[in-house]
Structure formats: structure tokens, C-alpha cells
Amino acid sequence: xxxxRTIEELRAEVKHRTSTGAGPVGLVxxxxxxxxxxxxxxxxxxEMTGTVVLSIFVNPIQFGPGEDFETYPRDxxxxxxxxxxxxxxxxxxxxxxxxxxxxxxxxxxxxxxxxLLCGASRPGHFDGVTTVVNKLFNIVKPDFAFFGMKDAQQVxxxxxxxxxxxxxxxxxxxxxxxEADGLALxxxxxxxxxxxxxxxxxxxxxxxTALEQLEKGSITTAGEVRDLLTKVISESPIxxxxxxxxxxxxxxxxxxxxxRLSGTGNATILALAVxxxxxxxxxxxxxxxxxxxxxx
Ligand code: AMP
Numbered sequence: 001x002x003x004x005r006t007i008e009e010l011r012a013e014v015k016h017r018t019s020t021g022a023g024p025v026g027l028v029x030x031x032x033x034x035x036x037x038x039x040x041x042x043x044x045x046x047e048m049t050g051t052v053v054l055s056i057f058v059n060p061i062q063f064g065p066g067e068d069f070e071t072y073p074r075d076x077x078x079x080x081x082x083x084x085x086x087x088x089x090x091x092x093x094x095x096x097x098x099x100x101x102x103x104x105x106x107x108x109x110x111x112x113x114x115x116l117l118c119g120a121s122r123p124g125h126f127d128g129v130t131t132v133v134n135k136l137f138n139i140v141k142p143d144f145a146f147f148g149m150k151d152a153q154q155v156x157x158x159x160x161x162x163x164x165x166x167x168x169x170x171x172x173x174x175x176x177x178x179e180a181d182g183l184a185l186x187x188x189x190x191x192x193x194x195x196x197x198x199x200x201x202x203x204x205x206x207x208x209t210a211l212e213q214l215e216k217g218s219i220t221t222a223g224e225v226r227d228l229l230t231k232v233i234s235e236s237p238i239x240x241x242x243x244x245x246x247x248x249x250x251x252x253x254x255x256x257x258x259x260r261l262s263g264t265g266n267a268t269i270l271a272l273a274v275x276x277x278x279x280x281x282x283x284x285x286x287x288x289x290x291x292x293x294x295x296x
């Protein structure tokens with residue numbers, strides 16, 4: 001496994017591998033502090049491509065003022081061990097100076113899809129994401145790029161960017177990896193105090209309860225789903241709901257309260273963002289996606 005810190009070296013190494021018949025290139029973009037969720041993306045990339053590039057970059061331009069850019073957890077040595085054990089060929093770890101030697105005057109912004117949910121709570125966040133992902137695509141030139149459905153809105157936004165700009169890369173959405181008790185893995189889970197970690201289980205519990213009741217037909221409308229999600233989350237006295245939404249996926253249009261979820265054939269996403277103390281967690285579940293994760 002090669003550890004590369006400059007764009008020039010990364011380009012040369014990918015070119016070398018591709019020209020010597022290594023096969024398609026897969027990119028797994030991350031901010032590091034790797035866990036099994038990230039590992040699942042690396043494994044999928046390993047299955048599908050001949051050169052697996054893992055990028056680790058805590059991207060300052062996707063953090064708002066007062067967010068956790070400075071304190072975001074970092075552990076390079078452990079990350080390298082995780083990457084190596086998951087068959088990564090190249091780890092790209094650029095510094096901020098390498099990615100942004102001067103303040104960027106160009107940004108890539110996807111409209112509409114970014115104006116709600118995390119886009120509304122974190123203004124500018126998705127512009128930072130699409131700009132850095134575009135840079136990474138231009139640097140690595142991957143055939144496939146792997147993203148987790150943990151960040152489902154991000155998947156929708158990136159798929160839209162690829163579609164609109166005719167980017168020559170195939171996005172591979174990968175399922176959410178959870179702890180045994182249901183909590184979705186996240187680098188930010190380390191921020192949780194024991195009490196908050198316990199209470200955070202209301203996220204997956206609310207999603208599971210809603211999915212079960214939808215399957216049974218005991219609730220059918222978006223309004224009933226919203227109410228149920230809110231009710232189960234509110235069983236935690238410390239849960240502070242940012243949003244508990246029901247939308248079409250991947251176009252991310254909020255469903256009317258009286259709109260029925262069953263029998264439409266379209267995928268629906270149940271999307272949550274909830275604060276526990278200082279930590280904001282997100283989670284989601286798809287309903288009616290038996291054919292897999294829908295594409296734009
Ligand atoms: P991050 O390092 O948080 O920016 O995440 C990098 C990639 O890993 C993103 O595509 C995330 O959606 C994905 N990811 C993070 N957590 C999980 C998880 N629990 N399951 C699957 N993918 C995940």
C-alpha cells in the first residue's frame with residue numbers, strides 16, 4: 001500500500017498502475033477516523049476495481065463557522081492499518097495546503113437537493129462537499145466512486161452533480177453499517193457520552209418501528225410516519241430533533257402529510273438528524289427499495 005500526500009505523485013501513481021493493466025480505478029473519499037462503515041466501502045471497491053484509492057481529507061470548506069473542523073477526530077496511524085487490512089492500494093492524504101494552496105474562487109453547487117435537511121441546517125456544507133469531491137474526481141480520475149447511504153442526501157447530491165456535469169464516473173451507493181444495537185457507525189460517535197450513546201438508539205429504533213408499521217399497513221401516510229418518528233425519538237428526554245422528514249428518494253421532495261407511502265412504487269426515505277448534547281447524529285432508512293438503492 002502506498003501512502004501519497006501530493007496531487008502530482010498521486011496522478012503519476014494512478015497513471016502508472018492504469019497503464020500497466022491494473023484495471024479500473026475505485027475511489028473511496030473519507031475524512032478518516034475510519035470504522036467498519038468506511039471499511040465496507042473499501043471492500044466493495046476492492047471487489048469491483050483493480051486500483052483502490054482511499055482519500056483521507058478533513059475538508060475545511062464543508063464545515064461551517066462554529067462546527068467541529070478543528071476537533072474532528074483524527075488518527076492517521078490507525079487509519080493506515082485499517083486501509084491496509086481492507087486491501088487499499090493507495091491512501092491519498094493531502095494536507096489543506098495541498099488541496100487549497102490559495103482560497104478557492106470556484107465552487108460546484110447543486111441546487112434544490114441541497115436546500116433542505118442537512119443543507120438547511122448546515123448552510124454551504126454541500127457546496128464544500130461537491131467542490132472537494134469534484135477536485136478528487138479530477139485528481140484521481142476514478143471509474144467508480146463509493147459512498148455510504150449513511151449520508152443519503154450526499155449520495156443524491158453527488159449523483160445529481162455527476163449527471164448534470166457528465167462526469168465520467170459511476171457512483172456506487174453502499175448500505176449503512178450499524179453497531180449490533182442499531183446505532184449507525186459514525187466517526188462522530190466518539191463524541192457521545194455514555195448516557196448520550198444509550199439515548200442515541202432512539203434513531204434506529206424510530207426508523208425500525210416506522211418501517212415495521214408501514215410493512216404491516218398500520219400506518220400508511222407520510223404524516224403518520226413523521227408523527228411516529230417524532231414520538232419514538234421524543235421518548236429520549238435529551239434528544240433534540242433537527243429534522244424527522246419523509247421524502248421521495250433520490251429527488252428529495254418532502255411528501256405531503258396525506259400522501260400514502262404504500263403502493264406508489266417509488267422509493268421513500270425516512271431521514272433524521274437529532275442532537276444529543278453537542279453531537280448531531282444523522283440516520284435514515286429507505287422504504288420500498290427492494291430493487292436496491294435507486295439512482296438519479
Ligand atoms: P466520512 O468520513 O464521514 O466523510 O464518510 C466517508 C464515507 O463513508 C461517506 O461516503 C459516508 O457515507 C460513508 N460512511 C460513513 N459512515 C457509514 C456507515 N455507518 N455505513 C456506511 N457508510 C458510511
